[in-house]
Amino acid sequence: MPYWLMKTEPDAFSLQDLQRRGQEPWDGIRNYQARNFLRSMQTGDEVFIYHSRVPVPGIVGTAEVVCAAYPDPTQFDPQSKYYDPASHPDRPRWDLVEVAYRRTFAHGIALDILRTVPEFSASQLIRKGNRLSILPITSSQWQYVLQCAG
């Protein structure tokens, strides 16, 4: 599966922040389904960046996986808000991937729009109560959004 969507709250870390940094370890994922998706990501996979908890949630741009999954160091750091005392270094529970900034869409694609698009009708993204922060994207979904984004 070469396409993914990753959510972020721009108040905490935005696509613009990623653009400034160039590349970033996507840490803090603490959900097993999302972690399993992380583990199946490969270098070169393409990623939609989605802004949540904003007035108009939606897809705002793209990134690329530049480093495959490895153990998220924040799980072992007692100072981190992502610290997981139940995880042990010999058997890490949580992973991260590193992503690099690729582009910012001239026109973001709002969740409201995605709800009306047949390509997304089966996507977990538009399901009520969906809390999955990383999810797979089909090639037709990827192409649809790129076309809309201009």
Added chain:
DNA sequence: GCCAACGTTGGC
């Protein structure tokens, strides 16, 4: 800021 929906935890 509210709260529905969901995942996780822990008592039993």
Added chain:
DNA sequence: GCCAACGTTGGC
């Protein structure tokens, strides 16, 4: 193994 309680996510 059930399920109530709790914490978190994320649209609104």
